Amino acid sequence: MGSTVRMLNSDVFTRIPSVPWIPQECYLRIEAMAFNQTTNIALSVLFLGSVSFVFGIVAENKKPPFGTPIQGKDVIICNFPDDPTVLLGTSSVVTLILAAIAGHVAVYFPYKGKYVPSNALFQNTTLLAFFIVAEGVTFLALAMLVWTTVTEGLHRSRNVHHDLTTQCPTAKTGLFGGGAFLALDAAIFWLICQMLTMNSRSDYFDEDDLIGEYGEVNCVTDVETIAIRHPTA
Structure with missing residues (x-):
């Protein structure tokens, strides 16, 4: 199984498998959450x-x-x-x-x-x-x-x-x-x-407060949907 990346859902922290069909853009956006517009302002x-x-x-x-x-x-x-x-x-x-x-x-x-x-x-x-x-x-x-x-x-x-x-x-x-x-x-x-x-x-x-950054919800939802449709062994 490939490496995993830490994700946020509406209730708890979960871990979504890092698999080829998940867009790399989602990972990059998650890693950049700490450096956002809120902090800059x-x-x-x-x-x-x-x-x-x-x-x-x-x-x-x-x-x-x-x-x-x-x-x-x-x-x-x-x-x-x-x-x-x-x-x-x-x-x-x-x-x-x-x-x-x-x-x-x-x-x-x-x-x-x-x-x-x-x-x-x-x-x-x-x-x-x-x-x-x-x-x-x-x-x-x-x-x-x-x-x-x-x-x-x-x-x-x-x-x-x-x-x-x-x-x-x-x-x-x-x-x-x-x-x-x-x-x-x-x-x-x-x-x-x-x-x-x-x-x-x-x-x-x-x-939910755990989402934290507006605009990240779609990416997380897409990742979870893909993970469900393409389960890993």
């Missing part, structure tokens, strides 16, 4: 959220507490150190937006080509709750990062003041760091939304 969300977090933390550490006032003729000119705070803040904003886009893809993506209507997905009240939280945390993180980045940029570009008592302030301390942590939290919430989405999709298609 999840890694994208986590990576982008982590990068946004790192950019925000570094921006917080690089931001000076205040500039150096230089006395001019009836004005104060604020001199700020040459640091990448604004660039880092902008990078944190951009990667957070990309992470949010990837998070929405994780929820709405037609995995294995099978589309699920939004109203069917959000019948899962837990998914709906986490989706709203993810949207809220993302918006709050984005607002904090954008506000701080814009404020810091304005302080540096408008550095001539007629108020002779100005202390050359910079953006409020802690906002970059707070926005960074919220960006990471948002990525985690989007990952939770993806897991709940997969559960909701499973309920929608009425598939």
Whole structure:
């Protein structure tokens, strides 16, 4: 008897004989189940959220507490150190937006080509709750990062003041760091939304959890049918 390959049916793990008339494509698809669209999207969300977090933390550490006032003729000119705070803040904003886009893809993506209507997905009240939280945390993180980045940029570009008592302030301390942590939290919430989405999709298609990957059912069914029609000795 030839070698066997481990297969999934609706209840338990079974072993189907590896025989010539079973398409090799089925074996390849089974071996590739661990490397799928779900994992790729999840890694994208986590990576982008982590990068946004790192950019925000570094921006917080690089931001000076205040500039150096230089006395001019009836004005104060604020001199700020040459640091990448604004660039880092902008990078944190951009990667957070990309992470949010990837998070929405994780929820709405037609995995294995099978589309699920939004109203069917959000019948899962837990998914709906986490989706709203993810949207809220993302918006709050984005607002904090954008506000701080814009404020810091304005302080540096408008550095001539007629108020002779100005202390050359910079953006409020802690906002970059707070926005960074919220960006990471948002990525985690989007990952939770993806897991709940997969559960909701499973309920929608009425598939057993052991099947795992949508689109593999036909292949498994075909293999089992062939094995029944062509029993081995």
